[in-house]
Amino acid sequence: MKRVYFIFALLLIVTFSQAQVIVNKELSLMGTDFTITVVAPTSEIGQLYISDAVTEIRRIEALISSWQETSETTFINNNAGIQPVKVSVELFNLIKRSIAISKLTDGAFDISYASMDRIWKFDGSMKQMPRDEVIKISVANVGYNGIELNEIDQTVFLKREGMKIGFGAIGKGYAADAAKALLIQKGVAAGIINASGDMNTWGTQPNGSPWRVAITNPLDNNKAFALLPITDAVVTSGNYEKFVMFNDIRYAHIIDPRTGYPSQGILSVTVFAPKAELADALATSVFVMGIEPGIDRMNQFPGVECIAISTDGAIFTTKNITLDLKK
Template identity: 50%
Template sequence: MGGRFDITLVAKDSLTAEQNIDTIITEITRIENLISDWRPNTQISQVNRNAGIAPVKVDPEVFALTQRALHLSKITNGAFDISFAAMDRIWKFDGSMTSMPTPEAIKKSVEKVGYQNIVLDAKASTIFLKYKGMKIGFGALGEGYATDRCRNMMLAKGINSGIVNGSGDMSTWGQQPDGKPWNIGITNPMHKDTLLAIVPLLKSAVVTSGSYEKFVVFNGKRYSHIINPATGYPVTGLCSVTVFGPSAEVANGLSTSMMVLGKTKGLQLIKKHPGYSCIMITDDGRVITYRLNLKRYRL
């Protein structure tokens, strides 16, 4: 899935742990070979190649994941959009940009983006993208989905404690060998070498979306690498959103959406998802929490 996975298991011996780590790697590879949009032989790549041409039959697993992603696109009015994969990458965050893209270029960059033009046929298990040049991708859900799957597999196999971390999409379960909970450090975006808090986790997932590492500044205004798929412009207002809850897939979808929606609409979104809590940090350094008493965990 284009990212790094770190796997930690607590098992009765090292051989059992290694065998189950191999099982996790096999499962991650299987999922990647289904949903990657940059590997040419996956079902999603086939869907993208057939945009504007014909529906493509996919496995029930791929269809269900697409269905959930499309639902998220709808309830956020496109703040989250799985057709974002078609956006032209006109914003560069590698130091090479010397001026803002023109409004015309920004508008053109999102011409092929639009979840409304994705057609799902549940009976036939097909996905159809209405227009040529459209693409779908699971960059914001795939790793969370994979970590959730691996956690559930390990629990079913009797591995009662561990962490699967897919590039920051983290599914945890059980406890450390000493009986203490797993802990997650929340980075302070204003001082990246320090932590705001260390929060304990049990059977939980945690995902952070942040704009504080990749950005450009024009005329004194900061533009982050997280792009609003509806407008083509970088998001502003929030520099970090961390979401806690039972599913890394859902937490990732929420954190990404909340970055785009901003503080007020982001809070409205997470309020509709019982069991999920968040920490939001604004561009000016204010810390906002929901369903989480951060004072308990501050350093």
Template identity: 45%
Template sequence: MKNPLLFFCCLIPILLPARADTTVIVATKLMGSRFVFTAVHGNADSALAAINAGITEVARVEALISTWQPGSEASAVNRAAGIAPVQLSEETFGLIRRCLRVAELTGGAFDPTFAAYDGLWRFDGSMSAPPSDSAIQQRLPLAGWQKVQCDTARHTVFLPLYGMKLGFGAIGKGYAAERAKAVMVQAGIRSGIVNAGGDLLCWGDDPEVAGGGWNIAIANPRQREKAMAWVRVKNQAIVTSGNYEKFFDWQGRRYAHILDPRTGHPAEGVLSTTVICPNAELADALATALFVLGPTDGLALIGQLNGVEGIVITALEEIKISDNLQLQWE
């Protein structure tokens, strides 16, 4: 289905005061992003304690997989590239294995070895021109999920080429949101939201929503207080990837931060993608893959996955939606 583009697609939770329960909201910075934790509970102190447990859990995950932290397991794997396998915890090893499965599923549109291009492209405001084609070609052999060697018996991971790297920027916040939810649920939070830098994981019910679930607004990033549509979610994640937050313009062309790992160049033809599915880790990875694949191939992939829906806003300013997604338009 196509609709004229009225707004970009980004996601904001609409939270209203609860009647029977208390809704507690805490915002903090984790994993280089703004995290917002929402907990609905009959006791505010219990809700706050659960949120604090969720924050602690995200910090723990960050210490495992952040390539910005020299002591992380991810950094250890990258330092040993071309040298030796690295034995990992079951948790980190499992995450890497799941990354490789999604990479295979998406034909490499999602690929944790995209980190080989680190430093070549910079989207922090310091880049005045794109890298040369020759510089990109030199990095291409260092990317490719098929090269990653995993030993399931020893829980080791080996990057066989010096300069290869793993990065979790396209899946890490989704995984962290899942872990935060798990500890919050264990602490007694039956309804809540973890907003991991725009990656939303919602469970249970907003007490103010008739019929259960949470109403999530799809908003215009130019006028974020205005919604163009709503989607009702329950026990689902909603993740958006877009080209309007991290980018630079050069000679009339926009270069966004989402790279196609197969080419080393920024993906083009799409303004934003949104994926809705029961798991935030998977939604995070698929939102990136959908952006790279584009509307035709991307939505064809989404259509083959049970319980997964997607939205693509193209560079031609069209909104394309997967077959079973129901939105309430403003």
């Protein structure tokens, strides 16, 4: 009988040692809303892990921010057309990957978009369409081909004065990837980094079920039209709130860096990818390319899937995706 009690006690110890709780925290980082979720043995330990993730995200922001005067990115922009700037390996590689995505998307994604003049306003103050010549001038300094990388010296040079780079369409995803990698290194078995729609997940919920994401119906923000399991990264971008109408044509807030004109025809894009950085960049790219060429291009990326919703509510997906449509 003592042996039975002893075995039962051991089973209780093992069970309790494996108990896990979900801990999350909402906060403002990188100028947007973040929600960090971790699976941990206790709430207290989970909060410590979240603090580690916040520190890492703030470190990334200090590196890539174009509005912080001390960042490497600001130093690059301030030396456009003047001289190359030596940067850290981390920033050099991020810029290198960004240029690679630009090439793969025919310039639909371009970190030199930051050079554009802000002639479009989506706050209700814009009353007439900008003139064609003004739009053309606005993108005169945009073009990823003007970013020169020197692998040997590890320098970045913006060839033309007035050029700027910015990571608004990739930075949150990169920060989510970095925070996830840090937490995995620290032994966190599962979690979610949600950077205002840029989500990166790993592991499973404590009950063993996968994390799932609800795809918002852009025609009714209070409803979801699909619920999908996620194992890596998913990014959803929407154009259903920031837009202007001229001559019955809808002009949304995501601008084509090649032309200076806003993207048209799409309300929402959701991209699933191995990394949030890639999903972030590709979601913007689909908006700029348009639904048919965008979906076609996403079908050519290994491990990438996409859902796009047109302005008339039609749903388009890449070939391998299956929707669990909600009524």
